[in-house]
Amino acid sequence: MSLREARLNCRMELKEVSEKTGIPVRTLERWEIDSGKARRDSVEKLLILYGFISWNHIYFGPESELVARRQAALINNQELA
Template structure:
């Protein structure tokens, strides 16, 4: 199963950064930082976001966005050959 970043989950849900930040009870700046390094995000806020995004914990990979994207690209390349 491929996992996506916290930012990808938000974008897939159609919510803007501002809307998602309001749901999480944080500023846009804080949410943007969490999307860049979700390992620093507060658990309770992340759970609210995942419910709003319509996704589960298992579908989102947590950590630094650049590392997650690099791993995702490598996995896709393995699948497509």
């Protein structure tokens, strides 16, 4: 799951996350595009806010890469069926 998906899953707006974590909205926007650039201490704040107890549920890297991997997996599954 991407950081954007985690935030949306909690039904939170960027401004609300910013207010609760002290992380500027612009920074959150950049990290949602590429979470690989996020600082570890800040990610921990986000994971706590989003209710995650493990880093294993969040994809770290460009969100576009995650989407491409999902699409490839769907295509592979369709070809196997």
